Amino acid sequence: MSCQDHPDARAFSTCRTSSCSARVRSAATARSPTSGSWLLTKHENDVRRAAPHRRGAILPGKRPACPVPAARPRCSPAAVPGLRVKLSPVHPAEVGEGVAELLVPGEQIQQAFKAMRDYVVFTDKRLIAVNVQGITGKKKDFTSLPYSKAQAFSVETAGTLDLHAELDLWFSGLGKVRLEFKGSADIRRLGQLIAGYVL
DSSP states (O other): OOOOOOHHHHHHHHHHHHHTOOOOOOHHHHHOTTTTSSOOOHHHHHHHHHHHHHTTOOOTTOOOOOOOOOOOOOOSSEEOTTOOSOBEEEOHHHHHHHHGGGOOTTOOEEEEEEETTEEEEEESSEEEEEEEESSSSOEEEEEEEEGGGEEEEEEEOOOSSOOOEEEEEEETTTEEEEEEEOTTSOHHHHHHHHHHHHO
């Protein structure tokens, strides 16, 4: 015949031992008492259920959202709007009528260049770039760049392999503007013209 303690007695003994224990729990255990255990508190269960929504996980029946592409940076140096074709020299009278209403009293056209429908006019006060738009060509964009705002300029003549010439101008508040010309353009004479008004 065996003798066993009463269950209540064992329970009270265990409770007293735990209550009187002087061993200090580790900091990790204090922060997460159920760490490493399948027994989670109600709060931890709620956190795990809500985690996929906060972390952007794909939910059943939902398609992932497409990422928004980053904005493409602007190209530099800036080019005159609409001018993407090489310019050829033309007589000022050929394009003078198109900018006549923009000229101030006493302003004279010195040189003119044209590329298909678009053209550029150099007067004794500024550079006027005309971008012809639309099928009929009635819509036009006029860009006026006064020499008084030019801080520097450079010319690049045509070569043996590179048959095109370039003119770069730096304007205050705008930056660098580039014009490209065919080899038939006298880029040196154009540089002298600009130098007479900029320097």
